[in-house]
Amino acid sequence: xxxxxxxxxGALLMEYYNAxxxxxxxxxxxxxxxxxxxxxxxxxxxxTNWGNVERAVRALRGAGGLTPKGxxxxxxxxxxxxxxxxxxxxxxxxRLKNFLTxxxxxxxxxxxxxxxxxxxERLRTELLSINGIGPExxxxxxxxxxxxxxxxxxxYTRRILSRHGLIEETSTYGELKEFFTSALAPDxxxxxxxxxxxxxxxxxxxxxxxxxxxxxxxKLFL
DNA sequence: GCCCAGGTGTTTC
DNA sequence: GAAACACATGGG
Numbered sequence: 001x002x003x004x005x006x007x008x009x010g011a012l013l014m015e016y017y018n019a020x021x022x023x024x025x026x027x028x029x030x031x032x033x034x035x036x037x038x039x040x041x042x043x044x045x046x047x048t049n050w051g052n053v054e055r056a057v058r059a060l061r062g063a064g065g066l067t068p069k070g071x072x073x074x075x076x077x078x079x080x081x082x083x084x085x086x087x088x089x090x091x092x093x094x095r096l097k098n099f100l101t102x103x104x105x106x107x108x109x110x111x112x113x114x115x116x117x118x119x120x121e122r123l124r125t126e127l128l129s130i131n132g133i134g135p136e137x138x139x140x141x142x143x144x145x146x147x148x149x150x151x152x153x154x155x156y157t158r159r160i161l162s163r164h165g166l167i168e169e170t171s172t173y174g175e176l177k178e179f180f181t182s183a184l185a186p187d188x189x190x191x192x193x194x195x196x197x198x199x200x201x202x203x204x205x206x207x208x209x210x211x212x213x214x215x216x217x218x219k220l221f222l
Numbered sequence: 223g224c225c226c227a228g229g230t231g232t233t234t235c
Numbered sequence: 236g237a238a239a240c241a242c243a244t245g246g247g
Contacts, residue, residue: 041228042228045229047230153230
């Protein structure tokens with residue numbers, strides 16, 4: 001992609017951002033009390049409605065499972081039972097344990113030590129090496145728990161951009177991310193708000209078979 | 223009943 | 236590689 005289109009993508013993407021921010025205002029993401037709760041939520045929300053994740057998080061809180069030490073104390077079976085409302089509970093219980101096993105082995109169980117690294121690319125690779133943490137979960141953890149400028153791409157991002165003819169429906173995660181990061185300054189606060197605004201917009205106006213483009217704040221760009 | 227939800231890993235061509 | 240499939244609950 002040449003410099004001119006990068007610059008115009010940047011201008012367009014900031015127009016999108018401004019339109020969404022004007023409509024919805026600041027989203028104050030991630031909806032969680034602690035960094036660990038962000039990580040737990042990022043795993044539990046994989047292909048799952050956020051309301052179901054909240055039930056699971058409440059159950060975990062009641063069982064003292066919302067700290068690394070507290071969750072370490074739970075068996076994978078007990079953990080699965082607590083997070084049942086979030087769906088895929090057996091898979092996700094293993095994924096949470098995979099993260100803890102890594103944290104314990106590599107960082108003495110300390111999130112401060114995990115996030116203490118000043119090598120962001122290495123940190124991302126490290127998260128991706130954990131079974132059950134893919135690109136969206138890794139970027140969500142880096143952005144919303146770690147405050148790093150990693151743009152988060154999700155199903156809504158793909159749907160909205162492809163419906164605007166800006167990317168192919170079949171674009172990879174990396175291509176979608178590149179579309180934003182090659183055109184925008186690497187600003188964690190901007191990336192934080194931008195992804196959150198895309199999610200609220202998608203929920204409201206851009207369902208797979210129920211698009212309401214006429215009411216969408218982005219209709220002016222179609 | 224059917225559709226949808228803030229994906230990821232494994233298996234199989 | 237890229238399809239196809241497994242994983243599962245709860246709201247609309």
